[in-house]
Amino acid sequence: MIIHPAICMERTEDNDFLVCNLESNETYKIGLAEGLFLNNYNPNNKERNVIDWDNDRIKQAETFFLEAGLLVDESLPLVTRKQKERFNITRIKICKFEINNALNKVQRIVMFLTSKICITFYFAIILIGIILAFTNKGFLFNKLNNLITSGQIHEFNIDPSSFILVYILVIIAMFIHEFGHIFMCKRICGKVGKVGIMLYFLQPALFSDLTCLYTINNKKEKIKALFSGIFIQWFLSAIAIINYILLNKTFNIDLEFLLIFSLINIFISFYNLIPFTKLDGYWIVSFILNKQNLYQKSLSFIFSKLKIVSKPNVAKEKKSILLAYGIAAIIFYILFWGFSLTQIYGLLELVVASPIAMGLVTIIIFIIIYQLFCRVKFNKY
Structure with missing residues (x-):
């Protein structure tokens, strides 16, 4: 028997092993002895780990890992050993890219954008946006009421140029959201997995592999990486609200696409916090509850x-x-x-x-x- 070709293993901070199936996207955390035992079946592992188990325990472990798909029978033809990723209409992955090497080239930029100084700046902008929105709540409510009663929001009855601008800003915000996760994960773990595009419930979405977060023990750091995408969305919405209010109040320029983008972006961020499907909220709850x-x-x-x-x-x-x-x-x-x-x-x-x-x-x-x-x-x- 040999370890399944799609399996990768990594040692965690608490001396356990993180086992990832790159085809099924399943992740397991196993003990040190079990990890060393499984690693003995890796054909690329030249040094054999000595495990103090009797023959019965070894047979039980082999049977368990074989049934779990972590080990495969070497005597079987390759076509029967290699598992294809199951088609899942809920999560259709269109393409994925390796980004870790590219991030290594801009490591200083990543570290700066995720530094305490920048995070404090992001938080300050969000706070200013909230204060401005609260102090101008009457003006904003009237504007929203006009947009709703005129059918501009629920019927998307806005002029084509505004619609295109809102759409472009939402797409950019989705990319920045994902890079919020990627940059913070790179800072915390020193590496990230693949990123890509998929259809989630047949809706276009981006994804990033943050499996390496399982290798660290600091729960606060894990949650920081998972929450960073939503946090950066709030930052972008705050910028949009601040500009919308200041331009309207100071120069009487009504760029309503900024207001609509801000609302849509905030809605998407709270949508991402839903913990009952595999969005950001789910992974945050999973790590909080361990x-x-x-x-x-x-x-x-x-x-x-x-x-x-x-x-x-x-x-x-x-x-x-x-x-x-x-x-x-x-x-x-x-x-x-x-x-x-x-x-x-x-x-x-x-x-x-x-x-x-x-x-x-x-x-x-x-x-x-x-x-x-x-x-x-x-x-x-």
């Missing part, structure tokens, strides 16, 4: 209650947490898909007849249901 794979464990527990999958070993005090979280995760999964499919149907209606649009959405629904069935059957969430 719960690895909380999403998978909660769904596995829920479906075990329904007698759909085998019952996992769960401590009594954790059952209520997993039950509550699992129910909330299922509800938000349905809500997210409902919102996404409504958006897709609306866009399809612009280019094809309604029956065709409904047919295409129905096909997507069948794919979602089929994948849910498979994921529940094989206990893969």
Whole structure:
């Protein structure tokens, strides 16, 4: 047997091992002895680790790691050993890039932008934005009321140039959000994983691999890296609000696209804080509670209650947490898909007849249901 080609291992600060499956994106944290034992099956490892285990313990460990997919039978053909990344309609990865080497070339810039001085500056701008918005709340409420009553917000009935500017600013904010995570993770861990573009619930999104955060013990630093994207979004919204108010009050220049961008950006930031699907909020809660794979464990527990999958070993005090979280995760999964499919149907209606649009959405629904069935059957969430 050999270690699965997609498995990478890294020693953590507390002398455990972080094991990552690069194909399934699953992460495990195992003890020192188990990590050294597993590393013995790495064909690139020339020095064999001595583990004080008897033959029965070794056989049990081999069986466990084989069933978990961390080890593969070397005697089998390569095609049966190599696992392809499962297609998941909820998270369709379009492309991903290695960025760590590029960041090494701009290390000083990364360190400066994530320094205490810069963070204090970001915080000060956010505070100024909040104070200005509060002191001008009457003016802003009147402006928002005019935008709503005229249909400019909920019907996107704004002039094309403003719409394009808002759209461009939102895209830029998404990129800066992701680089907020990347830069802070680079500062804390010294490296980052791959970044890329994906469709999350069939909506365009960016992602970054911050798995290296599992290798450090400082919970505060972990949360700082995970929260940095949202924090930088608030900073951008504050800049937009400050400029909108000052230009309006001082020069009577009404750049309403700045106000609309600020509102959309704030909405997206709070949307990212939802902890019941794998957005920033989920990872923040996972690290605060120190719960690895909380999403998978909660769904596995829920479906075990329904007698759909085998019952996992769960401590009594954790059952209520997993039950509550699992129910909330299922509800938000349905809500997210409902919102996404409504958006897709609306866009399809612009280019094809309604029956065709409904047919295409129905096909997507069948794919979602089929994948849910498979994921529940094989206990893969």
